[in-house]
Amino acid sequence: MNSMATQPPKPPAPPKAPAFKPDGANGGDSVVLERRPQKTKPPQMFQVVLLNDDYTPMEFVVEVIQEFFNKDRETATQIMLKIHLDGKGVCGVFSKDVASTKVDQVTEAARKSGHPLQCVCEPIE
Ligand code: TYC
Numbered sequence: 177m178n179s180m181a182t183q184p185p186k187p188p189a190p191p192k193a194p195a196f197k198p199d200g201a202n203g204g205d206s207v208v209l210e211r212r213p214q215k216t217k218p219p220q221m222f223q224v225v226l227l228n229d230d231y232t233p234m235e236f237v238v239e240v241i242q243e244f245f246n247k248d249r250e251t252a253t254q255i256m257l258k259i260h261l262d263g264k265g266v267c268g269v270f271s272k273d274v275a276s277t278k279v280d281q282v283t284e285a286a287r288k289s290g291h292p293l294q295c296v297c298e299p300i301e
Contacts, residue, residue, distance in 0.1 A: 220299055222275035223266045226282070227294040228259050236291055241267055244282055269300060 224245070226237065234256055241252035245267040259265035270278065275297040286293035 219271055221269050221301075222272055222297040223269045223300050224275050224278045224282075224295065224297045225264050225266055226255075226259050227296065228263045229292050229294065232286065232291040232293040234260065236286075236289060237293065240282055240285060240293070244278055244285075270297075272297075 226241070237256040237259065238249065238252045241247050241255050242249060245252075245255075247255065247267075255265050255267060268278065269275075279295045279297050282293070282295040286295070
């Protein structure tokens with residue numbers, strides 16, 4: 177038996193994709209990538225602020241700024257003096273969760289030591 181004779185005819189080969197040509201020479205098939213506006217916004221940031229009072233010792237405030245805001249002693253002293261003179265001062269800028277944790281940690285340390293030091297956070301911009 178001649179199997180060749182019973183084979184159905186092969187379908188025609190699909191047309192080959194045209195070879196890529198540089199943009200403008202591609203017969204109108206160029207792909208244009210559009211720049212889309214960025215959808216995600218950077219997160220809202222919060223500054224952690226210490227408030228002045230008449231009772232918390234300067235040394236305690238300097239130590240708090242060093243410990244919770246990772247400042248060296250000189251920078252911490254400058255921030256403390258600014259708070260003492262201006263009534264308040266920024267100790268750092270953080271995401272909402274971190275700022276809120278700093279406020280809790282500073283407040284707890286102050287109350288444990290019997291000081292009325294106030295620490296708050298506020299959104300920036
Ligand atoms: N004013 C305080 C004093 O004279 C010192 C002080 C500084 C208190 C900064 C709080 O956030 C503060 N002992």
